[in-house]
Amino acid sequence: METLKKKPLLSGLLILFLTAMIFANIGGSMYGSLMPLYLKDLKASITQIGLFFTLSQIVPLLLQILGGWVSDTLGRLRAIAIGSVFGVIGFIPLILADTWQWLLLAVAIGAVARSLVGPSFDAFIAEHSSEENRGKVFGISQAIFMIVSVLGPPLGGWLAGAYGFKWMLLIAGIFYFIAMLMRLSMASEAAKSAAVKTDKLSFSSLKINLVSMFTLVFSGGLITWMLITDGLRDISFQFSENLFPVYMQEIGGLSLQQIGWVMSFFGLAMMLTTIPGGWLSDKAGERVGIALGMILMSSALFVLVNIPAGVKWMYYLGWGLAGMGAGISAPAYQSLISKAVPQKNRGMAFGLFSTSLGIVSLPAPWIGAQMWDRVSPTFPFTVTAVVLLLSVIPIWIKFKLPKTEVLDEENVPAVAG
DSSP, X not given: OOOOOOOOXXXXXXXXXXXXXXXXXXXXXXXXXXXXXXXXXXXXXXXXXXXXXXXXXXXXXXHXXXXXXXXXXXXXXXHHHHHHHHHHHHHHHHHHOSSGGGHXXXXXHHHHHHHHHHHHHHHHHHHTSOGGGHHHHHHHHHHHHTHHHHHHHHHHHHHHXXXXXXXXXXXXXXXXXXXXXXXXXXXXXXHTSTTSOOOOOOHHHHHHHHHHHHHHHTSSSHHHHHHHHHHHHHHHHHHHGGGHHHHHHHTSOOOHHHHHHHHHHHHHHHHHHHHHHHHHHHHHOHHHHHHHHHHHHHHHHHHXXXXXXXXXXXXXXXXXXXXHHXXXXXXXXXXXXXXXXOGGGHHHHXXXXXXXXXXXXXXXXXXXXXXXXXXXXXXXXXXXXXXXXHTHHHXXXXXXXXXXTOOOTTTSOOOOO
């Protein structure tokens, strides 16, 4: 009897897609965690660093949902290719900036790239996986993708420490340029396929998709609770996230290279736990992985703000716990979003969750900087840790996907476009 060949979880196209994402995000991860220190190098104070990250939220807030709609309408690969062009352009002011204010232009252009690439990334993976294995596919994809977080930060830290921020950013831009060429090639090949999307961008299709999406948002169901919880958690992250490199340098006494290695350890821990996290999501349900992830990340922050002076190895312990929390929760979170919305609206849904901060959270980085100055450097991180721990309650109670809410892609009523 002939044995049927088991279909691989990752297709050749998905592997190529992830390879391009790795090149792009090695560039991004080289400077992402060091951006607060680059601002400091450009003479920004703690309060100005907080103000910078507050202002930098405005453009993504406006564009993420639109980027998801473009992805849903034109197709994932075309949206990513267009975004990549903006990404390369964004490196120009990033490298040439001589004051921290000029970096706002770089962030604004980069936000256009992220608004097109980010929602398309998760939606593309969801569409190249079956529902029963979606958590595993997200987990494996994230594990491969997290190579960037292992290689990028130490490479960026070493280059910035040895040759300065400008040379480091130039090398990061070259990585991103290679990714842009790969993505343009993939979009060109997809354009030759009969299955490529032929929809056009129009105000009427945007209106219809927005109505469909916001009906889910205000229905009081799973999507509503996910957005509420995600929003509160994101606000708390914004209090402290962008201050941690400064904290490690000023309070922990770590060098740029050491900060790069610590962030690399975070990436390694996340990479090693995304596949088990995806398996856990498929076997036990998404809320288990998400809740466990929040507990681990909260514990990590409590460890990081209570490290005795001179005990630098504990920063690896704290960031390792944070990486485990992110690795376990990420595939479960992505899987749950992809199952809770129709395929036609997935790009917009992932864009919406990327923008769940909303207007209320815009001042959060500035408020976090005020907490640092007026209370203590550890206070914003403690607030974040407490919110993460409390978020486990609504996650466990509300993050359920009853059979009546599972949106079978073949039975979902089409939304006119």
